[in-house]
Each structure stands twice: as C-alpha cells, then as structure tokens.
Amino acid sequence: MIANRLRPLVLLPALALLLQAQNAPPSPADIYGPLFGAVQEAQVFSDGKTFADAVPREDPQAIMAAYAREKPIGKEALAAFVRRYFSVRGDTQTKPPLRERIRQLWPILGRAPFTPVAGSSALGLDHGYVVPGDRFQEIYYWDSYFTMLGLKADGQAPLIEAMLADFVDLVERYGHVPNGTRTYYLSRSQPPFLPLMMDLSDNRDPVLAKRRLAALVREHDYWMAGANCLDASGACAHVVRMPDGSLLNRYWDARESPRDESWREDRETAAKAAPRAAGVVQRDLRAAAESGWDFSSRWLADPMRLETIHTTDIVPVDLNSLLWMAETRIAARATAAGDAATARRFTEMAARRKAAIDRYLWVAAERRYADWDRVAKRPTPAKTAASLFPLFAGLASADQARAVAATTRATLIGEGGLRTTGLRTGQQWDAPNGWAPLQWIAVEGLERYGEQALAKDIARRWVATVARTYAETGKLLEKYDVEERKPGGGGEYPTQDGFGWTNGVTAAMLERWPDLGSNSR
Template identity: 65%
Template sequence: MVRKPDLGNIEASARKRLKLPMFLCAPVLAALLCANAPPSPADQFGDLFAAVQKEHVFADGKTFADAVPKRAPDAIMADYERAAPGSSAALRAFVLDNFVVPGVNDRPLPPLREHIRALWPQLERRTPNVPPGSSAITLPAPYVVPGGRFREIYYWDSYFTMLGLVADGRDDLVEGMLEDFSSLIERFGHIPNGTRTYYLSRSQPPFFALMLDLSRATDGTIRARRLAALRKEHNYWMAGEVCATTAEACKRVVRMPDGSVLNRYWDDRDTPRDESFAEDQATAAKASTRPTGEVFRNLRAGAESGWDFSSRWLSDPHDLSTIHATDVVPVDLNALIWAMEKRIEKGCRQAGDQPCTREFGQRATARKAAVQRFLWHAKQNRFADWIAPSSRPSKVVSSASLFPLFVGMATPAQAGAMAKATRSTLVADGGLRTTTVRTGQQWDAPNGWAPLQWVAVEGLRRYGHNALAQDIAARWIGTVNCTYLETGKMLEKYDVEERLPGGGGEYPLQDGFGWTNGVTAALLDRYPTLGPAATFQGCSPADRSGTTPRP
C-alpha cells in the first residue's frame, strides 16, 4: 500500500524552513513549493510588509514591494518582532534604516554643508515689481525666502538665514536684504511680519539691530541711513508709550506696576488673518464668551511673536481659543529691544549725536532694570514672561528665557542659573526643546527650532558655558543631519525628543528651509568637529559613518 504524503506536515515544515507567514494559504504554498519559486516581499516580510502597506508609508504600494533589504531578511524581521515601531514615522524610519527604497533613499546625497550652499540660489528671489492686485510688496534688492509655502521674505527668519549667508561668503545677499529692510522701514515705519500686504499690521521679533552687526558695509551714508531706519523702528515699538498707564497697556507698550516701560506683542487689526481666515474664525467661534475681535487680535499678536502658536500665549495650554498674547510681557521681545537701544546708543555716539546717545543710554538702562525686576523669577532662578493682568511670572518654561544671555543683559550668576535650568529641563536628545509641555502647538514640546538653538548656543558661550553650548549644538546638528540623510531635506522644525521631523501647527511641515540652513551652516563653522565625519547619536550605523545616506 502506497502511503499518501502528509501535506499538513510538509506545509508546516516548509513554513518553518522558509519562515513564511501564516496567512499564506496552502494552495499558494503548494504552488510555490512545486514551482520552487522564491518568496515574494509579502511572503518574506509578512507582518512588516503588511504594516508598511496598511499605513501607506509610501504613496505607491509598489515602492516598498521593490525595496532591497540592506542586510539579511531574518535579521531585519528579528529586530522588527523584538520592538515593532509604534507610529507611522517610526515605521518609516525603520524601513529606511533597513531597506534601499527606490526613489526615496537610493540616490547619494551631497554632504550637508554642500547641500546648504546649493540651496541659496534656489531660495533667492527678486520682486522689483508686482502685478496689479497682488498681495506682494516690492523690494529693491534680491533676498532669500524660507521656502515651501513661505514665498516672501520674513522678518526674524532672515537674521538666522543671514548667519548662513555670512558663513558661505554671500555678503551680497546680506547687504541686499539689509537694503530691503531699510526700504520697508522707510515706507511703512516698521518691518512687517513678511512682505505681503496682509502682514503690514504687525511686525515680528525685532532683529534688524542684530542684522546690522553682520554687515561689512563701511560707507558712511549707508550706515547713517540704517541708523535712521533703526531709530524709526524703535519709534514703532514705542508708539504706545504716551498712552500706556499702569492700569492699561497701549499698542505695544506696557507700563509696569512701578511705572517702568516694557513691551508686548500686538497687531493693529482685530480681524481674522487673511492667510488663516477660516482657522481664526473657527478658533473665535470656540471662545463663545469672548468678543471675537479680542480673539482675533490675540491670534495676530501671537503671529507677531513668531511663536504661532505656543502655550506661552494660552490660558489653557490645550485650547487655542484661550489665547491672551497681549497680556504677556515677553522676555525675548524685551531683550531684543534692549539690544536695539544699545546699538542706537552706540551708533549715535559714533555719529557725535550726544542727545541721542544720552536718551538711548538711559532707555537701555531703564529697560534692563525693569527686566531684572519683573522678568527674572528669583524663586525659580530663571527668566520668565510676565502676565500683566495678574502681575505674576508665567509658569511656562521656554527657550525664550535664554534671550537675555544671547544679548548680554543677564548677570553672570543669572547665566549660571539659566545654564543649570536649561540642562535639566530644556535639553533633549536631539537639541533644545521649545517648551516643556506638549500641547499640539508647534512652538511647544517636542519641537525644536533652529533660531532657538542659535540663541541658546551663543548665549551660553557668551557667559563661558562652552561645554553646554557645544553639547546643544552637537545634538541639534545630529538631528538635522540624520533627518537630512533620511529625507534629503532641510526642515522648518524638528522633533528633538525622537529626532524626527517636527509636527503640530496650522499647516504641514515645510522644507527649504532658510533659518535651518543658516543656523546649521553657522554652527558647523563654529564647531568644525560636528561635520559629516562626526558620530551622530540616533542615526543607523551606516549613517554614522557618513558613507551611506538615507533618503
């Protein structure tokens, strides 16, 4: 009697030998065995393959099916089964660590520094004329835009972009952008948020004074014109000085309880922002007990801060409709205006203008005293925003507290306390956190932003905390480099806790990206050992060697 083969045992044995998934039906298995055909990607990578396709990690399902494993499939699957990625982003990172994916990470990338140099011409723009009816504002000289949806020049972005332009020898663009900003102040009395008509009712963190430090212009006429523009910008920020009282702020000026003067963010309009019209209306609708104009004004003020949006401006950190940015006296804004006043004092002294020298010396002295009195939180040994209606410091711990170190208005003891607080609360694996709270807003944890890394590094260096400064720089450059190797892009913001692209906010993550390029270039010049040959924590072994780029 001829015994029939036990197909069940054969099937089980084949599954075990070939490591085939259980969902593969017996007829298909038999066909594979009979044809002696190699397993397909779905057969070979089972649960991993299914997860990648179900999560739509790649827009085209064929993309992952055509991927080539970088190492033995058994080893890849063992790692996957040991700790399956818990999110789509982590799953994508796992795939890119372990596979060469066509059209994604199969093309060699230039070193990070070379990539940045190549981006400047792509981000350069000119708008000497605009079509009738356009929202764009003309500018006399070439300039650099951030990238992505940001197709115009932005105020505070540009300082950090200029850092990279200086590092790359593009003084022509630096001088051109200073010409553009001087022109804007002369025409409108201030530098708007960006060069669109819908941005004219507000400004942004005032970095023009610090931009002038980057200029190599020696022509006396140019210098005099720029000093005049700087004084005009100061007038813009102080326009509310004549009407502010201790009971009520006026425009961008807050009179503190002792009568001293500090500044806040504001917007001259109380309507929905043109660029976020529907979003602002929806936010105001949630705040049913507040006048809509009040909500719109505060959303606009939050936009003027550049931190749009953050728990710094919210009564309830998880509810944007509780925004009260106009109630906040921000530490970063007042540090920057102090730096502006000091530079006006210096410029007037060099010009022989004694009344101006005296006035701005007194203004800077008075502002520094007010910052020390109201924005230094002695009980917690940190700088903090001031909440005007309640006359108390903000509970939000943020990277803005490092601005007094950045401009040089902190005492050595305060700098030491801030260094300690920064190390214990704000430093993450991949750089400096923006705040310590997670709200879903983009200017909160876990995000980190290029300008805040530079402010921290330079502020700490100024006061001799060099090891912490370099540590923050190394963590940040590692995050930028690893993400560049994975995506081929320079991004607007990053998740510095997971060392991934950042999230949150009103719009999708943007690439380009002006201030990330600038700060990265400047930090790599400051710390050459952080270049491509360095070891970057958080990248795959191949990436750490600097030889095998990811997408």
C-alpha cells in the first residue's frame, strides 16, 4: 500500500493536456514523485508547504538519482537528504550569521520621536529609541539597559544618547522612569538601571552632566519617598523599615486595581485569593510587574499558586543592590560636579544600605544572598539568580562572592545558561527558563570577582542556546528554556520575537568573547 503510494507520479492524460495547454511547468510532486511523497508522509516539515517551496541545489534528475542511490528511510535521514539537496525556508543557509542579524535588527526595532494621539495610552517621546519587539512596541525601563549594551557594542552611540535623553525627560516629567511608556505604567517603575545606562554614554558635556545628576537624584527620591510616611506597619510605598531601624526598599505600585494590560487575568487571580482583599492581591501583582519578574515563585507563598503572591512583603536583593549602585554613582557624579554635600549624603546612604544588605540579605550558612520576608522576619527560601546582583553591584566581599559562585555552579547552571530559579512552576520567571538580563548580571558579577571561567562558561552556554534557536527558527526570543536549549514558555502571553535585551546581551558577549559563537559574526 505504502509502496504504491510512493511510486513516481505519472501524469494522467487529462493533466498532461492541461499543462501543455497552459504552458505550465510540473509541480514538485510531479518532479520528485517518490521523494516528495516520502518527505510529506514522514512529516519532515510540520508545514507541508515548506518542502513544496524548497529550491533545489542541483538538477532535479541528479537529485532523483541520488535519492535512488542513497535510499534514505525515516524522518531524520530524509531531513538530512533534503537539506543537502534543497534550500529550505528557515534553514541557516538562508539566514545571515547571528551577529549580523542582530546588527540588522536595530533599525527594525528603532522608533522615531512622536506625539501620541489624544486618548491613546502612549506617552510621547522627543528622541529616538528602541523597543523590545513583537507585542512590546513601547520603550521599557530595565529592558533598555541590556539593549543599550548591544548598541554600544555595535557603535550606535547616537541612539544611546537619544534613549538617555528620553529617560531623563521621563524623570523630569513624572518624577521617575515608568515601567514603560504607556499611561497605565505610570503608577510603577522597574529595576532602576538609569545610573548604569549613563555609564554607557561618551558625552562629557558638563551642562548635560548636571542635568543627568539632577535626574538621578530625583529618581532616587521617588524610591525613598516612603521614608516620610512610615508608621507602625513598618512599610510605606517603596520603603521598608528593617528590625534594627535601617531602611531598605521593596517593589510597590501606587495603584491596587487590576493592571490595564492584564485586567481579566488579575481579577481572576484576586478572586482565587479570597478572603484576601482583591486590592491587596492586585497591588502585589503590580509590584511583581515592577520587579520585571512577572511572575516567579520568588514572590509566592505557595510556589505553585499565583494567588498566594505577596511581593510587597518581600525586601528584594536585586532592587537594593541597584539602589546601592545608584547611591555610589550619584556620590561620584556629585564629587565630579563639586557638590560635596550631595556626595557626602549619598556616600552615607550607600554605607547604611550595604550594612543592612549584609545583615539581612546575606545567608552565610547557605552561601547565597536572599530576599527578606518582612512579615516572617527571615530570609525567603527561594534560591534564585537574583543572588548574583550584589556581585554585579560590587558590594559583596571576596568571600561572599566565592560562596555565591559555588552555589551558582551547583544549583543554577543549566545546559543552555543560567536558570532563573530552581523550581518548575509554569511561571515564566522560574525554571527551566533563562533570561538575557540575568545572564549578563551573572557574567559581569562573576568576572568582577575573578570567577572568569564560570562567567565565560555561562556566556558560552547562553550564546549557544540563542544561536541554536536562531538557526532553527530564524528568531531572537524574549526567553529560552535553558534545560533543553529551545524557546522558553510559561507566562501570560506567548514567547516574543525581536528581542531587544537578547540582542543586546548576545552582542555584548560576542564582542567580549568572539570565540563563543561559530558563524556568529
């Protein structure tokens, strides 16, 4: 039966007459008969149109002679044969090298200044910028730092300056950089990377430096505003009073309604959390969105149930590491500007923050940094890639860094890069997913403390995952499964293509270590 089905196709007299009358060439099924049937029956390609559209690399008669001679049987053998003798849509042969593709994507992801249409949710920007891609067609705060790493590697200094101008404008307009440039993002920010973005600038104009310093101070004021309203609860807005009276920060959102962009989902999650008040749950969902880790077992009382989210109870190590970096950079910029009072104030704040981080967020017995549960008054059990932020910031001691490196090596390294956490929950910021920003944080932090071999190993695994998926799909994705080296999953929406921070981190890694990727230039 199968043998009959795979015999060379013989044109019926009526078909032959029709083709002759239309002066039409034969179709692939006519030309390749048994080969065409075997490929389609074996489902070598999930879409039958793929092989029908393939372009032969040799004369069809030569291909059919090779098919008769080699007799490939089975899906893998047929796939290898087809790719040897045909150019197939989506194959690596039809794509530019990975590194070149990233360069090609900058103008595709770039956007011009614009004024929003009245009634739309967009926030206007006066300078050019880069979007992450796909469903994310506005500028996002922490994404942009990692995107800018790639812009720096690719000599896109004017675009870096334009984006910095946009961010400074946003701080001057709203008092902070919002999560993204939409009205519904204004009630929260994201991890504060603006000071590090400014480190990427080559502009040394003193007038601009003064304006940028003022923006950094104002953004820091936004994060610390809750210090003025602390009460017996021990927390207000983004500020938390620790047991010894020191101040650290948490993620928070000024609203307690469902997120505009996930209205139905947030209402459903809050309904499952009853009798907890819906507003409390919805604010915790919003606060997790501010963290960028939306969502993760890191924020959940029960790792398998999103409705147990309690983000605002948690003092996160990544946020406090970034704010320590902000304070040290503000102090340095103030010193350069001759503002000794501001330099002294922020130097003292940084020292107090470091002492509180060491006291509450360092878990020596477990060789890791942790988040702190302010209600339970203890470190959370979640072992996550956020533990590497103090190394990235440079606030860890040499002993602490060695301990974190050992824990990372033992618990967070996957075949294809750094795991986000060790738990599989279905949330996108959990295993088996890996994310570009966390790869960079780990690599930079480990290198800072002399762990070059581990740093390069993480980079090698990550670049290999990105390159493999690009070869198979032609896409650079938002997240990846670092266990199986394939597109990542989970979350509220499908995995996105584009993708700003993946492009940026991958470009920066390949710029540092060109030997990481074959055919990547």
